[in-house]
């Protein structure tokens with residue numbers, strides 16, 4: 001799914017925010033439920049799937065390899081899987097669109113399909129992102145993969161092989177790298193282990209176990225191991241709301257002069273909740289209500305009310321637990337008293353855009369005092385923001401972060417290319433209109 005995004009959104013200031021917000025399904029869990037459903041024997045039923053462009057890319061790729069996936073909707077999607085030995089060689093290039101998760105996780109699966117050939121690509125952003133981080137461990141397992149820049153950039157060609165299990169010490173704390181290698185391990189001879197430098201989101205480990213994979217986790221050693229041989233079986237999956245989408249409203253509420261928002265059904269898997277810890281540390285008036293568990297993932301409703309935030313330090317092992325929330329945390333920092341320092345976040349430079357450069361450039365246009373560093377930035381917050389014409393860089397999280405900053409600027413802000421929000425959050429603008437009716441014309 002490669003889409004053009006070039007329509008603008010103008011957001012006017014709105015000091016009062018109120019309402020209950022239903023957020024869309026978790027993007028990471030949506031991808032994994034489609035992929036594991038496609039690889040399982042029998043039927044998988046998915047409730048609450050994210051209808052964004054990224055999961056649509058995953059569904060299109062696996063349909064092209066023989067999985068029967070019903071029309072996508074957030075009520076109920078059914079996937080009739082092909083089983084671990086049933087994936088068909090697609091007759092055309094597999095297009096992951098804008099989605100790094102689709103491409104990187106899928107490469108682990110494709111590399112292990114002995115005797116079948118695959119060509120994979122993505123949009124301009126994805127074709128500029130590093131793939132060596134998954135190609136290198138797959139090649140150590142015996143994979144045959146070719147591509148631009150020595151196999152580091154898509155388009156890539158994959159000739160499926162019988163793979164060998166390895167113990168991979170990943171140099172990056174990346175759930176995409178970990179998941180890619182573990183997925184390849186479903187077919188590899190013997191045992192496949194991944195050790196990470198810091199814990200990243202563990203949705204793959206949870207869902208692989210639920211589908212019947214022979215997988216064990218040693219949390220203290222930051223290690224996950226999968227042994228081949230077990231079949232996967234279709235399961236009912238309930239996708240929780242995406243905490244990375246909830247984050248926009250949590251910051252919107254925290255920085256508004258008068259706010260009371262209830263963000264419902266938020267996934268609070270501990271590998272994802274760095275945003276809640278940091279907002280609390282900054283002094284946000286935030287409470288978890290109605291904590292419960294559904295289909296192996298913890299969820300809660302999160303109430304956020306206005307507060308005066310204080311600057312803080314964000315770095316180290318916290319970074320992987322809020323990796324996608326750093327753009328919106330930069331907005332929180334712009335409204336916090338004193339200095340906020342973000343460090344150890346160089347990974348942001350290889351996301352859908354260079355998110356450090358994008359936020360530094362665009363917040364500067366709105367009058368924020370900051371200094372960009374190779375692995376983060378320092379932000380001196382608490383000064384009024386001015387409306388401006390700003391760029392999304394085709395990056396959904398940049399577009400939405402700037403829209404939230406615009407709500408508390410002193411004049412309207414136009415975000416160019418803001419419709420890319422639909423990659424992860426197709427209902428972002430309607431929800432903005434719901435809680436701040438005067439903000440969007």
Ligand code: S3P
Nearest residue numbers: 028101173174175176177323324
């Ligand atoms: C994801 C992992 C993270 C995150 C991305 C989704 C996943 O990427 O930024 O949006 O679903 O595994 P990295 O693995 O590159 O950190």
